[in-house]
Amino acid sequence: MNINKQYKGIFWIPGEEKNWKNGLLKFINGIAYVEIFGSFDNDPLSVRPKRRNEICCIHGRLNNSRFCILNNCQLHISDAFFLTSTINFEFLYFSSNQDLITKTTNFEKIEFKLDALRNWVNYNAFEINYEDNKPIGIVRRSEKIENNILYSDDNLRLSVNFSSSIPLNHSTKDYILEQETSLILEFNNQIETNEVFQFVDKVQDFLILMLGARASLKKQFLFSDGVNEYIHCYKNSSRFRNNQENKEIYDVIFSFNDLNDKNNICSFFNTWFSLYNNYEYPIELLIKCLSDISMNYEYKFINLMYALDVIQQKDVTNSIKDERQISAKNEKLIAKIATKFKDDSNTINELRTQLKKNDKIKLKDKLSKLLEPFSNLIESLFEDKFEDFITIVVNTRNLLTHESSVEPRLKNDEFYYYNLKLEAILLILFLEKLHLPLKDIEIKIKQHGKFHKVIKD
Structure with missing residues (x-):
């Protein structure tokens, strides 16, 4: 079917063939829809929109000798004066065989x-x-x-x-x-x-x-x-x-x-679907950023940083909590209380546990822990020192989400380049989770034309 054309046809609700309506199948900017003359309802203006939206399937016959089914339909009156209705749908099935609309087919x-x-x-x-x-x-x-x-x-x-x-x-x-x-x-x-x-x-x-x-x-x-x-x-x-x-x-x-060349390709797809189960949201954020070429730079930056944040929540936050020590100030407080309540060790232990929980872990520490195994790679790819990179992206993220004014942070003309760096880092994380060698990943990232603007000479 040529999406640069429009097709005349007749359309009806299954089981109501006699109540067919003339219409046009149109394509605008890759979106298909049908405009019918009239309405499937006797008094469409008095029918609640919810009733029209309940029609999930519509059949049709087009002037190019194709029979069609529109699935997951939504109907609404597009012009009350001329009484035309627009049918939006998710799927358009079409075939030259009438069996499409008269028989049930089990696809394989x-x-x-x-x-x-x-x-x-x-x-x-x-x-x-x-x-x-x-x-x-x-x-x-x-x-x-x-x-x-x-x-x-x-x-x-x-x-x-x-x-x-x-x-x-x-x-x-x-x-x-x-x-x-x-x-x-x-x-x-x-x-x-x-x-x-x-x-x-x-x-x-x-x-x-x-x-x-x-x-x-x-x-x-x-x-x-x-x-x-x-x-x-x-x-x-x-x-x-x-x-x-x-x-x-x-x-x-x-x-x-x-x-x-590295392994049977099925193993990579098997690992990918397992990864998807565990990291669906950060994967979706990265894929959206790689795919949407018109996304606002600041919005893309936030999405990429949030993807890293979600990954670290799954990979490193719990281990950081286990390693984290109580601050010196709180240790002094515990010592004073322990002196007063010498025999109540349970209370002291409970207090120590609660202070550990309440000692908030900073995002900078979380990302440093997540990316520490890749710190040498990050420094070999980009001009940034690892700690400086973590500091500036965290400060910028805090500015955009909490209006924090801590320096240093990104300037407007730097977002494009740091987005490329964050995309590269997220790609490295997921490619490494697919069990690809880190050295090979480094070579491939350096060779990729997209990242030449941020890869250091």
Whole structure:
């Protein structure tokens, strides 16, 4: 379906086929919606909006010979004078087969694409054919990629898929060679559609982590019953603003081949999904910052700092509490009380415990503890001394959240560069949690074009 066009059609609520309405399927800035002439309600202006919103599924037939289903719909009157209604929806399923709207189909797999996928996999489907050491044309590559299975469990199986045009040799014509790289997710029919798309989102996030930059999920999906029936799906919702296709993807931190050379790539995906269970929120914050190219610099800084804060809460806060000593002032206080209540050791121990709990741990100490294993790496990457770096980012974070005026802190023109540094540090943390060697991570970060502005010479 061409998203640069609009399609006429008729639309109806399942079970109310006689109450069909003429309408238009439109696409604006990648968002699909339907505008119908009239309303499915006899007296729409008197019907509460909640009643119209209860319609979760609408069927249709378009003028391009496609049948369609609109899922998770919301309806509202867009023009009371001319009486037109707008239908917003999350999913648009369409097919040339009428069975789409007359029968129940159990999907078994979905094919989806990302703009950066081909660059990450880096597989060329064509090769030059030689005869007597002379090139005589182009043929499809006979050697297939190894280990194309990315993930597999009892319910799901994810693999890389390749398709290409047939190379033809002609004396007077040039044929365009085309190739596509996609991912195929196979699943049993016990999996809900929303679970499938949640899995797809995590795969997208993994690719963003490997790129260190935005990777846009293409909105058209292809569902299959596993035999020969294919249903196209257009997904409206997007997790990121400005999710248009990224046409300038050059650098990769760790490619498909890099991961396969170090270990079976399935092990990295298995570890990634385990990480997601434990660090979902900081991962989401980092992925959002890497993907949203129009995010305000200060807002991005806060998100990146909060991601670090959440990680340290999981990794180091408890150990800091165990190591932390009671201040000298409080020790003197305990000594005085102990002198007066010599026989009441339980009270003294309880007081000592409470003072330990109340001795607030500063964010600077928490982040220093979290990043201490990477302090040499941070100093080798950036111009900053480790302690100076921690001080300035914590002071700036406190300024933005608590209006603290402690110096030193970032100036307005420094946020862009420190955001890059924080992104690099968070990437290092998660790549290391994927059990990638720290030395390799350092080399890859230094080679990545995105970070050249902050990497020291």
